[in-house]
Every structure is written in C-alpha cells, then in structure tokens.
Amino acid sequence: MARVTLQTIADRVGVSRATVSYAFSRPDQLSEGLRQRIMEVADELGYAGPNPTARSLRLGRAGALGLIFTETLAYAFADPYSIGFLQGLATAAEDAGVGLLILPIPHGDRRSETVRDAVVDSFCVMSLADGHPALAEVFARKLPVVVVDEPYVPGHPFLGIDEPAAAATAARHVLRLGHRRVGVAMVGLHEDGYTGWASQERQQSAVYEAMRRRRGGYQQACEEAGIDWSGVPFYEVARNSREAGRKAGHALLGRDPRPTAILTNTDVLALGILDAAADLGLEVPRELSVVGFSDSAAEEAGLTTIRQAKQEMGETAGRLLLSGTAAEPERLIFPYELIVRASTAPPPQT
Template structure:
C-alpha cells in the first residue's frame, strides 16, 4: 500500500496540501468543518498526522529547516534546477509540518551571521565553495546537516550525482558524433566574479567541487578521444543566466576555427548559446551542436542535456533531516542520464 501523505488527503478532498497541513498544525487557519473533514479522511486512511519527531521539533524547538545556498534569493525562484530542488525539499518539510528558513549567500558573500543567528533545527547546505566560512559556522552549531552537490563533508550525509561521470557522458556524446572542435561555457567554478577565458590551471583550481568534477569529466572524455584539452576554448561566467550564455556563445563562436560543438554546465547557459547561434545565423544542429545540463526548461528548446533527479534529491534531503534519528554519513549518488534531442548532430564535414 502506498504511503499516505498530506497530498494523499488533499487529493481526496480536492483542497491544497497547505490546507491539510494547516488543519494539523495551525487549526485556527481553517474552518471547523474543513478540519473535521480532514481528520475524518486522515482517520479513514490511517494517517496519524505529520511525523511525530518532526512535530515535536516544531512544537518544542524552532520548527524550521535552514536552507543555505550560494546564490541570491531571486535566483532561487527563477533558476529551473533550483526550483525543482526546492520543490522537493519544501514538500518534505510541509508533509512534516515544519517550515523552511532560506539563507542565501550570493557568490562572494562570506558572512557567517545569517547562519549564527538562524533559529532552525537542522541545515541543508547546497553548493557552497570549498572553505566557505559559513560552512564552518553550520558545523559549529552541532545540528543535523545534509550537504547537497558540494562540498563533501566527512561525517555528514551527502547527496548529489557522479559529476565526473555525468560530465564525461555529455562530452562523449558529441565526440562519438564526430566532433573534435569543442568549446565550453561554464558557470560556478569560482566565486571571484571572473568572466572570460579560463586556462587549464584556473579550471583545475575551481573552488566549487561539483563543477570541478563535471569539468574533469569533460576533459577526460575529450582526451580519451585524442582531443588536446589545452586547445579547447573555455569561457567562464560568474552568473547562470541566459544572457551570460549568449555572451559566452558569441565569444566562443568568434574563435577561428569555430567550435562545432559547445558544452555547457547548465541548461540556462545552453539556451543562451542557442540565442547566440541564432544571432549569427548558424543552424543548430547543422552547423553547431549544443549540450546543456540538468534537463530543466530544456524540452521546449529541443536541447540535448544531462538529466538529474532534482526534486528527488530535494525530497531525500528533507527526509534525512526529519527522520528523527541521525542520518548515516554516506554519499548518496542519484542517477543521471543523457537525453538526446534536436540540438546535437554530427559536425558538418561528417555529413553525407
């Protein structure tokens, strides 16, 4: 029998999940009649209410999970990957009857006060660079911690994907199509605001562990195919936006010889590269192949990309933090897959 959740009851009654959550945790926010109906259906389905341990956290302590990530608040609600992850985490919190306290730390922001002053019962840390002082502050609070994407912290649960393998899968796809003139556009290597060309030394010194691994995968696959990585033009960006991708696309496509395939580490950047190709009148995939990453807002554009389980990762992070017992300090790697669509094909000279 499937697990009964707040959403199960909401679907039965034709109301929102939040309404059912209020019936349990904030009964003053719903009518007596609606609360009675919610309780009747809950009893019928054998649902005793939100997780007792999580409910005790809410009633006896802060009743909130802290979500710490290295971007702006506006970005969190606009980036397709971030939105998917947050939906998964928020669903787990809502089912448990606890809230989320969002603690954004935009690139370059080294403050620790938001963490020190946060009234929370646990932390979910998402994509912080190596050595960020806020992470030390989190660990110093001695609260439950789950890390997502980066950095790996020994002794605490880690959720993510096999980044080198995923990067290699993306690069290998275009290499197997016959491409040898590659270009790369990446964001999230460093948090120093750099925009422009990045040589191999700067690439390898990236302070964001996940992006460092993804880039390593690109390089490994290229070198397996006999491509000299030092000769691959690599354009670094400081923000993950479509306009930034367009800027990178123009820079890469101005090279001589021009790349026939461009790898990007986000779908948003890939969409910008497609914009640049359109500006220049280049046919995709006839004259240029483009590969994104994450499968967020990619389908409508026909974008070939790497799919990762963003909502599932968010939900599992919430489950671990609300389980009521210390989570095992293990690396939980979620599956990824190559999704081939209309933005990739053999290079022009390979066509017959």
Template sequence: MTLQTIADRVGVSRMTVSNAFSRPDQLSAEMRRTILAAAADLGYVGPDPSARALARGTTGAVGVLLTESVGTAFLDPMAAAFFGAVAEELAPTGMAVVLLPSIGSEGMIPARDIPMDGALVYGCAGDYPAVDWLVKRRLPLVFIDGDPVDGASSVLLDERQGSRLGAQHLLDLGHRRIGILTMNPDAPPGWAPDAASVGSNFVARERQAGWVEALGEAGVTPVVMQVHDNVEPDVSEGARALLAGPDRPTAVLCFSDLMAAAVVHAAEDAGLRVPDDISVVGFDDSPLSRRLRPALTTVHQDFDAKGKAAAHALTSSIARFRAGDAPAPEQHRILVDLVVRDSTAPPPST
C-alpha cells in the same frame, strides 16, 4: 490571556489546553477542536513561539544556506525546483524553511544568529564563513551539490557520469572538434579562453573532469571557455567568444541549459544552424531546455528526488540529534541520464 483562562472556559486542566497546541496527539480530535474554538473565541493565538521553543528544545525551523542572495537564487530555475521539492517534503513535518543568505548586514550573520534545528547547505564551498558558523554551532547539516564536511550528510548528483554521457553522445555522432562552455567563479568577471584552472566550485569541477576524461579517452582535446558565473551577460559573451575562433567547434558541451541557450543564440547570430552546423548539449533538463528551439539535448537531473533526499537526510539527522544518538551521515548520489532531443546531429561534412 493565558492557558488557564481557556482551561476555565472549557472546564479542563491547563495541561490539557497546552497539549491542544503543543501535543495534539494526546487529545481526542473533538476535545482539541473544542479547546481551539474557545481559544479563538477569546482571541488567544497560541503560546509564545520563543517560549515554546525553549521548552521543547527545538525551533521547528530548518535553514537553507545559499551561495548568493535569496533573490538571486530564485532566478535560478534549478534552485527554485530544488527548494520546492524540499518544502513539499518538509510540509507534513510542520517544520518551517528559513532561507539564509551567505552574507549578513549591519552586524547580523544569519548562519550564526537565526534559530534553527539544522540546515541544508546548497552549493556552498566548504570554506564559506557562513558554513563555518553552522559547523561551529554543531547543527545537523546536509550538503547539496557541494563538497561535504566530515560527519555531515550529503546529496550529490553523479556529475561526472552526466558529463561523460554528453561527451560520449557527441563522440558517437562523429564530432572531434568539441568546445566546452563552463563556469569558474574563481576567475575574474567575464570570460577566459582555454583556462586551465577548474576553481573551487564542486559542480563545475566535477562536470569539467567528466568531459575532459571522456574526450581524452577518445584522443580529443576540447577548447575550454570559462565564464565567471552562470548568469548574463557572462554566458552570452563566453558563447560568442567560443564560436568566434578560426577552429570553431562543431559541437559544444555546456555547464547548464542557460549556457546552452546562449550558444544556440550566438550560433544564430553568426549565421549558423543548430544542429546542422553546430551541435549543443546542455545540463540539468530545466524547463528552458524544452522551450528552446531546437529542443535541447541535455543531461537530466531529478530535482524532486534530490529535494526529497535532502529533506529526509536532514530530518533523520535532526531526530538523531534530539535523541542524543551519534551522527550517522547519509550519502545520497542522484543518478542522471541523457535526454537526446533536436539540438545534436552528426558534424557537417567538410
């Protein structure tokens, strides 16, 4: 079955049939419906995608590079919300989204081998081998929640401002014994008290800097507890360790809502009441923050705005690349705000 077969059936040229599949704007809606109906009747599904990609010089797909496996990423509600916004924004363009694990198997390196027109690099450190492959391919790239690369667009939250807002809220309530529960993937698995290193993770580094700066300006030195990753059981172990010391904090600033939930549960297990005995502040304003009891005070990030900004920056970069224009990197900074709910209150009287 060929395009010419359909052309003969409808009584048009082969180019007209080709346009019905590849350039529908060149035909009237009625003519395109007639051609597609004839193709369906003859059992023709359309031009070979690989051949069409070669002819167009485009694959019609964009990659999303993850820090972990695809399955692990979708256990993270923040990542899932971001991907949903990206997919919705790209839907009208007809571009497909290809999820790329950061590592391959059996000689397959997704970032090197999968055809794509550009890629979103989500939360990956710039020295990941997969990022290096994307850069070598000279693809249009947009970095989200990670250290951007020269010449590439980026979409970042105002992480420091968000963590400063949370710290200042606790200071305004009167807290002076404040703990921080955060992550450092460069640390050994498990948890470590009073860790000095902030590691290579961009988000963790920026959030901890904001907390330490705001508290330091008020003369407060926080107790920092780092966990290897923002997953169980690391977060629960870190939360219990943070609350177990003799100088237990009266408030805790957390890297994520998941960590904040772990602190709330650890406090309950220790016979402490939130917020009467201990206040807890999260980060992200995920659905978990609203399900938790008490409802969580947290820093809100706009996942929809972040996803749309990332998709727009990537499609713009791809369009410039196709036109042969020089790169024009875009830097988007997504603003954040503090949502005060029921998990924070003044410190208990001593």
C-alpha cells in the same frame, strides 16, 4: 508603558500564568468560556501572543528546516534547477508540518551571521564552496546537516551525482557523433566575479568541487578521443544567466576555427548559446551542436542535456533531516541520464 506578559494577563483574569499559556498553546485543556475570557483580556491589553523565538527555545525546536543557498533569493525562484530542488525540499517539510527558511549567501559573500542567527532545527547545505566561513558556522551549531552537490564532508550525509561520469557522458555524445572542434562554457568555478577565457590553472583551481569535477569529466572524455585539452576553448562566466550564456556563445563562436559543438554545465547557459547561434545565423544542429546539463526547462528548446533527479534529491534531503537519521554518515549518489534531443547532430561536412 509596561510590557504586557502572560503574567500581566494572568493577574487581570485571576488565574495562573500556566493557564494563560494554555489558552495560546493548548486551548483544548481549558473550558471555552475561560479561554474566551483570557483572549478578550489579551486583546484589550494589546497582547499578540507568546514570542515565537522564546517559545522555540523552551520547546527545544524551531519547527523549520534551514537551506543554505549560494545565490540570491531572486535567483532561487528563477533558476529551473533550483526551483525543482526547492519543490522537493518543500514537499518534505510540508508533509512533516514544518517550515522552510532559505538563507541566501550570494557568491563572494563571506559572512556567516546569517547561519549563526538562524532559528532552525537542521541545515541543508546546497553547493557551498569548501572552506566557506558559513560552513564552519553550520557545523558549530551541532544540528543535523545534509549536504547537496558539494562539498563532501566525511561524517555527514551527502546527496549528488557522479559529476565526472555525467560530464564525460555528455562530452562522449558529441565526440561519438564525430565532433572534434569542441568548446566549453561553464559557470560556478570561482567566487571572484570573473567572466572571460579560463586558463588551465584557473580551471583546475576552481573553489567549487562539483564544477571542478564536472570539468574534469569533459577533459577525460576529450583526451580519450585524442583531443588535446589545452587547445579546447573554455569560457567562464560569473553568473548562471541566459545573457551570460549568450556572451559566452559569441566569444566561442567568434573563434577561428569555430567550434562545431559546445558543452555547458547548465541548461540556462546552453539556452544562451542557442541565442548566440541565432544571432550569428548558425543553424542548430546542422552547423552547431549544443549540450546542456540538468534537464531544467530544456525540453521546449529541444536541448540535449544530462537529466538530474533534482526534485527527488530535494525531497530526500528533507526527509533525511526530518527523520533524525542525518547524523548517520551516508553518501547517496543519484542516477543521471543523457537526454538526446534536437540540439545535437554530426558535424557539418567540410
């Protein structure tokens, strides 16, 4: 059976191909009677409408923003930080009448075809490891690009926070309360799926720049307080989940001597640490202080954390791309805030 095209319909109705095209794309240019006749013939021939990909190529735009997201789609709609960012980005897209295409690249996935084949007008790159093949593919497309969290690429707009300063603020909070036995649980250092104790070399060689800098902030604050960083127990997890935080909590709290304060780089991990403390019958904050990061769904749990403007960052990223100013080099550093709640207190007296 021959493929039905605009020309097929035009020949049947006795009009030009451009007139048929107007019936689908610019109906206001035709009389209602003519448009109705064209649509009836199209329906009779089983024609659903112009190919959207071909139409986007003709117009020179796709009508969609592309988000490079370094996790699964399921994670994108479950992680509180991601949800907040997506809400901001979607708001900007919706206000401009364009769509949002999420391009998931899970940890360890080195493919770049997803980026190469995406029909989008611009890219928002969120937390992609420096040197990832998909990053080179993004820039090869010659479209506007905004990078969020990492990596910083000179010549392209970057949105994030001062990671070392924010992490140091979190650490100094428990140190000023008097804690000296500090433990750390972190996710997002490497892409190899490793979970367990992280050596100094592994910490320093992390492929994710933002997390490497965040870890550096913890170290700086501890060393300022006279704590030998090499003696700080550091547990790394492969995935940002509450169960992973629970596992890290059991490992850290099984040490002798046991940490009196635990720093985490996400609120999700911190909630898992609280679960582990409950398993062991430890009272928070009397026997253990816990600090999260991002202020994502942390208020209900009474979690002390660093607040990030996640929704504002998403909206700003979208507006930069949509305004056409994404080609102008710019580094936007957003504020952060230490939110002190009920999960931190001075260490128990021994």
